[in-house]
Amino acid sequence: MAWFRLSFFICTLLVFAGTSTENEVDSSATLYKIEGKVQVMDVQVSNWAPHTKVMVDGGRFVGFLKQDGSFVVNNVPPGSYLVEVSSPGHVFEPARVDISSKSGKMRARKSDLLRPSAVTVLPYPLKFKAQTQANFFTKREEWSLAQTLMNPMVLMMLAPVVLMLIIPRMMKNLDPESQKEMEEQMSMLQGGGSNLPSIEEWMTNMFGGGSSKPQPKKVKKEAIKKSRDRR
Incomplete structure (x- = not known):
């Protein structure tokens, strides 16, 4: 017990000595x-x-x-x-x-x-x-026509309309030979054994609810019926 008291007293003296030294350094x-x-x-x-x-x-x-x-x-x-x-x-x-x-x-x-x-x-x-x-509040964003036009959905909607307006004018400004070449290429794509529909047919199918020409399956059925009647 006496040894414990002696060690505690020595530790206390060391702590106070270190504190006093630090205070002297800070003050100096x-x-x-x-x-x-x-x-x-x-x-x-x-x-x-x-x-x-x-x-x-x-x-x-x-x-x-x-x-x-x-x-x-x-x-x-x-x-x-x-x-x-x-x-x-x-x-x-x-x-x-x-x-x-x-x-x-x-x-x-x-x-x-x-x-x-x-x-x-x-x-x-x-x-x-x-x-x-100092600004403590965020300014409310105002409607802007430029931001609306730069919206990707609006650009996708306006792009076909712009092309439909620009392409006819470009065709008119071409010389007769270039127009003839373009017409031949279009005729080759539409009537030269290709299955691509024309612009009129495509518009009719999209907005008219059906095609003006009979479907291939119906044509085959009518041909089969005619062949049976002849027999």
């Missing part, structure tokens, strides 16, 4: 401040400044705006930090600030999520300008 570390200014064009500062704040490293350090829109974030240790402006009515582009641990020199650069290694230097102290107003 040099702290810096991040300065800048926030601007919103054509809007009075009193209308948006009280509701706007500057957040460093996701809210680890916070700074508030003064009457002229300037801000100071104090007690920031050396390192690289993402500085953002949080505003309910406007959108600001964030920036990144690098604080050197050796010299304390500050460098501001553009925050590029797509290319983190790219460095675009920004002026320091920081200057944030509102890009656009």
Whole structure:
């Protein structure tokens, strides 16, 4: 039991010693401040400044705006930090600030999520300008004739109509020899032993409910009946 108490006492002393050492390191570390200014064009500062704040490293350090829109974030240790402006009515582009641990020199650069290694230097102290107003609602889409015509179903319906209007005009503009060749080719397809129906027959079958010519089966039955009557 005495050995257990002694070991517990030694562990407690080690924990307190480590905590005190960390506190001494933190207190001895040099702290810096991040300065800048926030601007919103054509809007009075009193209308948006009280509701706007500057957040460093996701809210680890916070700074508030003064009457002229300037801000100071104090007690920031050396390192690289993402500085953002949080505003309910406007959108600001964030920036990144690098604080050197050796010299304390500050460098501001553009925050590029797509290319983190790219460095675009920004002026320091920081200057944030509102890009656009914050949109909390999606704008309702309006009816557009161009979008309706680009619909695939509408294009499928309009394509045959356009072809029917364009092809006759193209035929009229051809010279007589070309028209004669086209007529011969059409006649070969329709009457030169081919089973392809003509345009008139196809339209009649589609919209007239049947063909004007008798079906092959009926013709065969009538021929069989005639042959039997002759016998």
